[in-house]
Amino acid sequence: xxxxxYAGTEYAARYEAATGVPNAEGxxxxxxxxxxxxxxxxxxxxxxxxxxxxxxxxxxxxxEGLKGHLSAGRTYAELRRDFxxxxxxxxxxxxxxxxxxxxxxxxxxxxxxxAPTGWDGEPLSPGV
Numbered sequence: 001x002x003x004x005x006y007a008g009t010e011y012a013a014r015y016e017a018a019t020g021v022p023n024a025e026g027x028x029x030x031x032x033x034x035x036x037x038x039x040x041x042x043x044x045x046x047x048x049x050x051x052x053x054x055x056x057x058x059x060x061x062x063x064e065g066l067k068g069h070l071s072a073g074r075t076y077a078e079l080r081r082d083f084x085x086x087x088x089x090x091x092x093x094x095x096x097x098x099x100x101x102x103x104x105x106x107x108x109x110x111x112x113x114x115a116p117t118g119w120d121g122e123p124l125s126p127g128v
Contacts, residue, residue, distance in 0.1 A: 006034060009049040010086070036084040045084040054085055058095045069105070072096035 006015040015034045018027040026037045028044065035044040048054050062075045070078065076092040085091075096102055 003032070006047075006049050011047055011049045014047075043081075045080070045082055048083050048085045054088075054091060055095075057083055058092055062092070062095055062099065069099065069102050071102075 003015060006012045011034055014023075014025060014027045015029060017023050017025075018029045018034060020028065020030070022028045022037050026039060027047070028035050028037060030044070034047040034049070036047055037044055048057055057079065058075065061078045062070055067074075072093040072095075075096060076089050079088055079092060
């Protein structure tokens with residue numbers, strides 16, 4: 001990412017204020033990338049500035065890899081290790097609720113007395 005990637009986003013001012021040394025807000029620029037330092041452990045997470053990039057990262061973490069289709073909580077835990085943006089927990093929950101594969105599997109796991117139930121293809125969450 002370049003400084004232009006952050007222009008026009010909520011992170012533009014933080015990018016400008018951050019240098020090779022962490023600023024008061026816990027942001028630092030390393031190799032042209034804005035990172036946020038986790039106040040609990042000091043781990044540096046890449047700030048993902050645009051909505052398109054955030055959705056691509058969520059999809060990659062949630063759907064790809066050997067684990068595939070993680071729960072909302074596990075998706076968020078995986079994201080938190082390496083990435084940061086405000087509302088990341090909400091975004092991972094929304095993606096999980098909109099994932100057709102996860103909705104189908106979640107519905108089958110919730111059958112009465114452990115028996116899988118049919119699924120009519122409609123999202124289970126209201127308003128989705």
